[in-house]
Amino acid sequence: MISKPIPGSDTRGALKYLFGPGKHNEHTDPHIVASWDGFAPDPGRVPRRERTATLAQLRDALDLHVVQYGRKIDKHVYHRPVRADASDRILSDEEWGDIARRIVAAAGIAPDGDPDGCRWIAVRHADDHIHILATTVRANLKQARLRKDQDRVEDELTEIEHQYRLRDLSETRTKEYRAAIPKRAKGSEIHKAKRLGLEETQRQSLRTAVRRALAGAGDEEEFTARLAGQGVLLGVRRAPSGDVTGYTFALPNSEGDEPLWFSGSKLAPDLTRPKIQARFAAGIDQPAYPDPDQRTWPTSGRHQASIVIDGALPALDDDQVAGLAGAMISDGIEILDSLAATSPVLTRKEINQAARALEYTAVTQTRAASADRRAMRSAARAILHAGPTGNRGEDGTAAATILSSLVLLAIVIAKWHAARGHQHQAGHAREAAAHLRTAYARHAGKPIAHLDIQGRRLAQPMRDRQAQAVRQALPAAQATRVLDENGWNALAATLAEAEAAGHDPTVLLAQAAGRRELAAADSPAAVLTWRIRRDTGLPTPTPTTKPEERRTHAALAKSPTTRMPVTAPTPTPVPTPSSAQPHTPATRARR
Template identity: 35%
Template sequence: MGGLLRYLFGPGKSEEHVKPHLVAAWSGPAQLPLLEPPTGPTGHHDIRNLARLLEQPVRAGRNPPQKFVWHASVRNHITDRVLNDSQWAHIAAEMVAAVGIAPHDDPDAVRWVAVRHADDHIHIVATLVRQDGETVWAWNERLKAQTAARDLEQRYGLYQVGPVDHTSHRRPTAAEQNKSHRQGRPEIPRDRLRREVRAAAAAAVDEDDFLSRLQAGGVVVRLRHSPTNPDEVTGYAVGLPDHHTSVGDTVWYGGGRLAPDLTLPQLRQRWGSDPGTHPRGAARRSGAQHRADAFREATAAAERSARHLAEDPSSDGDHIASLAYAAADLLASTARAFEGRHGGSLTDALEIFDHAAREPHRRLPRHPHAAAGQLRAMSRLIAAAGRLTSEDDTTAALQLVLRMSMIADNLANLREAQERLHQAQAARQAAEYLHTIAANATATSAGVRAGAVPGRTSSGRRQQRGRIT
């Protein structure tokens, strides 16, 4: 508790903490002046008394947990107005009540405080032992806190984030990030594997083709078989040859741990919904001299799909979903053609667009739009054509990127009409990002020199840039 409070009442990592102070506590507003950590001659806050009071129930508790500190930050959107301390105090009380650690009118609940050191957020700190000595467990705390936040957004007239829809992929954990940093990895394994699996799925025609592409890309693959029918493959996991546990075992990631739509059943359903597309035949037709033509053909298909999304906003939900999924595959192959395996600006845009394209709760369209099959066929054609090698290739490819920004913009309108606010925001960001990439590259000496990629230096090293999240 002491270490956390020292950080919250300290200057922060970059002197970003301004006038840290309490806005709420378990004992009510009248006791705040007594609980406020005093400032010493050096300007530092003495948090020892506050830490001792918060930890008293833990020391007196019956078999307290080893990890007894509960911490949550509550942050407003950048467009929200600045709330005063009283409003933040109410929000903090609602949050601890919602997660069940300090219900309203419960004098024996846990001890907690809310610390404010910036205009836009507070930190709530509590111990998980009630004042009557019993341990309290914050079951499903994230879901409960998010539900309370949606209610508070409406009550205060703040930016409404929207309900959880399970369309975002899992982010790397702190442990994964720290391990990658210690090992000097340029990229977190989970992120690299998701990119490899996405590209392979977008280019593959079936399961065997998918697995072959993964192995060709240096990815280790393990299949999961049915316990009742050993010959039936029910799933897969991927890993990197040099990514191991402490005992030397490969660290495996199932498709669903990479993204909600990358499980094997979902991929099978998507491959099965595109009859008549044969990328191996496309590969035979697409030599280097035909690469620009492949992008022009894909641009025409993307433009037709953008019109479908724009002209029929009340169209069947399956049609929208199938077009969005297929557009994501086309963008995946385009990003790989531009940037190769190491990613770049287009790959970043793909990460955002993927979120906008997914259906809630891993649902896949049962009745896909006819244009979705055309988009996926173009995805396979571009994957077969390979990396860009000439200015003509790049110019044609940038026209496709521009059409993909139109698809993203139209998808954002549809997601707003569906009241899926997370995805609407992601689609809008992807549209802006794609349009900027195409416009900037086109403006620099008729696009990009042969072999160069937007978002990279001429040597191929990624430039520093802001990531849209």
């Protein structure tokens, strides 16, 4: 549950809002579920013609001690919404009433057993929340002691969540969590986005735009140029001395009004000017592409980035390097934003959603070796410098390679948070992994299917030799898992290709296996396949079927009556890092 007090000075105005239709007609059946004495007049339970008079009676009852106090009190209204999580069950009026009584007691409005407590009511006008409204003068005409009420209420909310078996949000109430995650949009921003038919609020769109401008940027000049390229307005706050103290950002207002400006801190904790300047001070490497053919740059850029990600995973998986997590998450978001900006429409939305989900896994500890941060940010720059990908097969396999690395990064981040009891952040990391799995499957489907066909056609002695290499290079349990996977045929074909090119499969497997992080992968065989193909420069998998077989397969896939895979050869499911239904040519045809 979430709750935060809203001070006010107009009791009647607050009551009119609570018992009215709401700003957007969102209030349904407003009524009192609890009050200071259980007998407060309820405007929600009288005929409409009597509602105004009852509202006045309720206001007078709530304001009684305020009037008797005899002196003006600033902000004498205490308004506290209490909202359940979207995943929680619907609570009854009786349960909400009990929750309200516990909260006013914890806050200091009406402590248990105190006959002089303040007057209050709890109004429900939706399934998932109530509003507690109180006046802050006690019956003994002293003001309520509300100092640190938020801390006490949050402790009580944790107990309520456990007792009612609701989602435990205690970790989201910590100062560390609040200091790390992006700032959420206000209700007015959400309603405006809905009114304009937008998928997200202006704050969310602006935060994404600023992050994309920052991803891979080498200095402030490049950052500001990218902002301008996206149409983002940049403001600079200055001290009386003329020194720059902060950034403000805005998007042009489509309705002709003045732009709505946000400081960096109102977007996300790491988008303040000091944090951005510290990021520039760490430096960044310029990507270098020895191949003069610019058409190969997107592939090279993605392969470079996947190598960097794979190299960083063992450090994040190491429980002894907790301080590295914040930096890894922040830099991982930069890589995702760079990838989203240069990916085809096929996967751009999924990658962007993964980046936004990963923002909510941030931690305040961001210390890391400058070399580690420089490598990750340089990888983001390499992706941007390489440019957008096309529809070539090489682009698809390079995308599948880096996406398999990013899926594993999200999984390891989820594992890191879960090990520390951060279930909320671990859930967001798993959400990011799910989006990345979807993007991966869209790129990996065809090449994995081709490799699967090649692997099935290998002579049995060759398959046995590659299986023996797996057993020699990997721990016994991991080797068994790889050989039992659907993706084993594709890995066997890759090892056979590498061996034909002069490589030792056992050595390649040992190098590609890395450290503990591979055990977290949903499909180690898929991860090994892409790492080995990347490290050895193997060509893009191409169909090995005869032209007439491919024509028959295409005709069957498009047929409205025969939507089933061909019988020979039959590709296996794509070994995505997902537990969802695998993607084969036939399942894609059905969609």
